[in-house]
Structure formats: structure tokens, C-alpha cells
Amino acid sequence: MTTTHEEFESIAxxxxxxxxxxxxxxxxxxxxxxxxxxxxxxxxxxxxxxxLARGIDPVSPPADVRERVMDAVVDDGNVVELSxxxxxxxxxxxxxxxxFLALWGWREVGIRVAREHVRNQEAELKTLADEKAILQQQxxxxxxxxxxxxxxxxxxxxxxxxxAAPTASARVFLVPExxxxxxxxxxxPDNPKxxxxxxxxxxxxxxxxxxxxxxxxTHGSATITIENLPVETEIKALAVTREPRGGVxxxxxxxxVVMGKT
Amino acid sequence: MxxxxxxxxxxxxxxxxxxxxxxxxxxxxxxxALLLRILSNPEDAQEVLQESFVKVWTNATxxxxxRGSEAAFLISIARSRGIDRLRSRKIRSDRENDAGREISTVxxxxxxxxxxxxxxxxxxxxxxxxxxxxxxxxxxIALELAYFDGLSQSEIAAKLGExxxxxxxxxxxxxxxxxxxxxxxx
Numbered sequence: 179m180t181t182t183h184e185e186f187e188s189i190a191x192x193x194x195x196x197x198x199x200x201x202x203x204x205x206x207x208x209x210x211x212x213x214x215x216x217x218x219x220x221x222x223x224x225x226x227x228x229x230l231a232r233g234i235d236p237v238s239p240p241a242d243v244r245e246r247v248m249d250a251v252v253d254d255g256n257v258v259e260l261s262x263x264x265x266x267x268x269x270x271x272x273x274x275x276x277x278f279l280a281l282w283g284w285r286e287v288g289i290r291v292a293r294e295h296v297r298n299q300e301a302e303l304k305t306l307a308d309e310k311a312i313l314q315q316q317x318x319x320x321x322x323x324x325x326x327x328x329x330x331x332x333x334x335x336x337x338x339x340x341x342a343a344p345t346a347s348a349r350v351f352l353v354p355e356x357x358x359x360x361x362x363x364x365x366x367p368d369n370p371k372x373x374x375x376x377x378x379x380x381x382x383x384x385x386x387x388x389x390x391x392x393x394x395x396t397h398g399s400a401t402i403t404i405e406n407l408p409v410e411t412e413i414k415a416l417a418v419t420r421e422p423r424g425g426v427x428x429x430x431x432x433x434x435v436v437m438g439k440t
Numbered sequence: 441m442x443x444x445x446x447x448x449x450x451x452x453x454x455x456x457x458x459x460x461x462x463x464x465x466x467x468x469x470x471x472x473a474l475l476l477r478i479l480s481n482p483e484d485a486q487e488v489l490q491e492s493f494v495k496v497w498t499n500a501t502x503x504x505x506x507r508g509s510e511a512a513f514l515i516s517i518a519r520s521r522g523i524d525r526l527r528s529r530k531i532r533s534d535r536e537n538d539a540g541r542e543i544s545t546v547x548x549x550x551x552x553x554x555x556x557x558x559x560x561x562x563x564x565x566x567x568x569x570x571x572x573x574x575x576x577x578x579x580x581i582a583l584e585l586a587y588f589d590g591l592s593q594s595e596i597a598a599k600l601g602e603x604x605x606x607x608x609x610x611x612x613x614x615x616x617x618x619x620x621x622x623x624x625x626x
Contacts, residue, residue, distance in 0.1 A: 248457070
């Protein structure tokens with residue numbers, strides 16, 4: 179069956195309001211490809227259909243819809259000419275972004291400073307804790323020394339200055355009960371930085387001296403505590419030499435600083 | 441209808457955002473009212489309005505002034521997207537429930553009016569309404585069910601309880617009258 183131009187125009191009329199069937203749409207599309215008159219009719223029906231919408235009272239959309247539309251269009255990237263309003267909008271956005279970044283940066287700096295402050299506080303707390311531990315050790319040491327000095331079984335040995343330091347002296351408090359000895363040095367010359375003082379014990383049952391400790395003198399004074407003394411064997415003498423810093427296994431010289439016999 | 445203003449779409453097609461803003465200001469109220477009529481939901485209508493204008497921006501180059509008016513071009517895009525949204529959200533059943541009320545009140549162009557209209561658009565709308573009121577109710581109702589509700593010929597026939605052929609004829613006659621009236625104004 180052949181469809182006439184008039185029938186195609188009728189289909190175009192339906193198509194303009196979206197009421198043509200899919201078959202009618204296809205037939206119309208094919209026909210329009212070759213028929214200028216029917217294309218014109220289709221266009222006129224399109225305009226006529228728009229009258230249905232143009233008869234409605236207009237309703238203004240919310241203002242933010244306009245903003246969204248313009249943002250979407252600008253983001254599309256095909257804008258050749260921008261309006262001044264868009265420009266001011268972008269300027270406002272740029273200013274807001276700059277302000278936001280500045281505030282953000284300020285906040286970050288503040289956080290960094292606060293973190294640094296916390297780290298410093300933590301370091302100071304650790305230092306104080308270490309000092310407290312040292313003081314606690316010193317307190318215990320002093321208590322032990324006081325107990326040793328006051329004990330009835332405590333023996334005292336005097337060490338006198340030798341050629342290396344004639345004015346130096348030392349006093350040894352032996353506490354056999356606790357196998358402990360406390361030695362107080364005075365008038366000791368300050369030891370060179372590469373040297374340490376080393377206390378030796380000469381025992382009756384040992385051919386060689388035994389190290390009893392390494393120490394430095396401060397303003398001529400020093401105190402050293404010897405633990406686990408071999409009280410069951412005779413201690414013949416105590417002596418101090420200057421040795422390489424940190425001490426040695428055996429004395430490297432006989433240039434005694436102080437020495438004393440029991 | 442005979443008071444068409446300067447066509448903006450050629451400038452929009454060249455990427456002129458100023459022209460696009462003018463185009464939005466000129467037609468957004470008409471398109472929004474159309475989408476409210478189709479979707480009965482402000483959020484949906486605003487979203488589709490935005491989509492429609494973005495499509496106008498990207499498709500402005502396809503506009504041919506010889507093929508129809510600028511208003512018809514924009515309305516066609518908005519109406520098509522509005523009907524697509526209506527169908528995709530499967531809210532037609534709700535719309536159908538409302539359809540009876542709309543038909544009985546003949547209210548297609550009695551929508552809440554807001555915003556300021558310029559004198560030209562008011563004059564145009566007055567003329568359009570005159571053309572629409574000249575249509576017999578039966579023809580106008582059939583056209584509105586197709587145009588605003590996206591119903592097919594058979595769906596309209598079923599809804600109105602009329603033979604399919606009758607509905608088709610009514611719609612064709614109604615469109616021919618609108619076309620003749622449009623020609624008379626131009």
C-alpha cells in the first residue's frame with residue numbers, strides 16, 4: 179500500500195506530540211529524507227506542538243538552577259565569551275578558594291607548632307624522669323654510704339698521696355658485712371681527657387692486682403663504691419694509677435697517685 | 441506568536457555565554473513550567489531543566505532557523521527529556537491517577553504563575569491560549585495526554601474509552617488547526 183504525502187503529513191502531526199507509533203516514525207523518517215514538502219510540514223507541526231507548552235503560565239525556576247546551568251556550561255569548556263556576571267562569580271569563587279587555602283594553611287601551621295610543642299614537652303619530661311632516676315640512685319648510694327660509715331664493723335684504711343700527686347689522699351671504709359667498700363678521694367689532680375683514674379686491689383691470694391673501678395676526679399674529689407669485695411681473703415693494699423681512658427685489665431705503670439696498706 | 445524576538449541560538453552555537461544567559465532568562469520560566477506540568481515534581485523539573493539547557497548549549501549548532509522557531513527548538517528538547525524522565529522513573533501510574541482531574545478541569549494552561557513576564561511574552565501567551573481554546577475539548581485533551589503525559593495513541597484511547605481511530609483523527613485534526621493558526625499569525 180502506498181502512503182500519500184497527505185498521510186505522511188498526518189503522521190508528522192502525530193509525531194510532533196510524540197504520538198506516532200514506532201512503525202509510523204520509521205516510515206516518516208525514511209520519507210522525509212526525500213521529501214522537502216513533508217519536511218516543511220513536519221517542522222511546522224513541531225512549531226505548532228510547542229504552542230501547547232507556550233500556553234502554560236511561566237514559572238520562574240529557583241535562582242540556583244541558573245547558577246548550576248552556567249557552571250555546567252562553563253565546565254564544558256567551549257565558552258568563547260564570558261559574561262561579566264560569570265567573571266565576577268569566578269572571581270568570588272577564586273577569592274573564597276584563596277581564603278579557604280589561607281585558613282587551611284594557617285590551621286596546618288598551628289597544628290605543626292602544637293605538635294612541636296608537645297614533642298618538646300615530652301622530651302623535657304623524659305629528661306626530668308632520667309634526672310629523677312639518677313637522683314634516686316644517688317640517694318640510695320648516699321644512704322648506703324651513711325649506713326656503712328655508721329656501722330660498728332666498718333674498717334677504715336687511709337691512702338696517701340704518692341709521687342704523682344703528693345697532696346692527694348683517700349679514705350676507704352670497708353664494710354665486711356655487706357662486702358662493700360666506699361672510697362673518698364680528695365685533692366686529686368683533674369685527670370687528662372684521655373686518661374682515667376683506676377683503683378686496684380692487691381690481694382694476698384692473687385699475684386696480680388685486680389681492678390676495683392675506674393673514675394674521674396672533679397674539682398679534686400671523687401667517690402667510688404666497690405661491691406662484692408673478697409672479704410674472706412686478705413686485702414694487702416689499695417692503689418690508684420692513671421690509665422688510658424676507660425681503664426685496662428692490668429696496670430700499665432707503677433706511678434701511683436695514692437696508695438695504702440691494710 | 442508573531443512577536444518573535446532576536447534569535448540567540450546562532451550566537452550560543454559560537455560559544456557566546458552572554459547570549460546563552462539571555463537565552464536562559466528568556467525561556468527558563470516557560471521550560472520550567474512545562475517540566476512541572478510533565479513531572480509534577482519541582483526537584484525533578486529543576487534537574488531536567490538544567491539537563492535541557494546543557495543540551496541546548498551542546499546542540500545549538502544543530503538549530504536551523506529555517507526549520508522552526510527558537511522557542512520550539514528549546515521546548516522540544518525540554519519536553520523530550522521531561523518525558524524520558526517521566527518514563528524512567530515509572531511514575532506514570534501516579535500521573536494517570538491525576539490525569540482524570542486534569543482532563544475534567546481543562547487545566548493545562550492554568551498553572552501557578554510566578555516571576556515577572558515581559559509584555560512580549562504575555563502577548564504571545566495570550567495569542568497561544570486563544571488558539572488552544574479554539575480547539576474542541578476532545579481534540580485538546582487527546583493532544584495534552586500525548587504531549588504532557590507521553591501516552592501513546594492506544595493508551596489515550598484506552599484512557600478515554602474511545603476507538604483508536606477516533607483518537608488518532610482527533611489528534612490529527614487538532615494539530616492541523618494549531619498549524620493553521622500558527623501560519624495565520626506568522
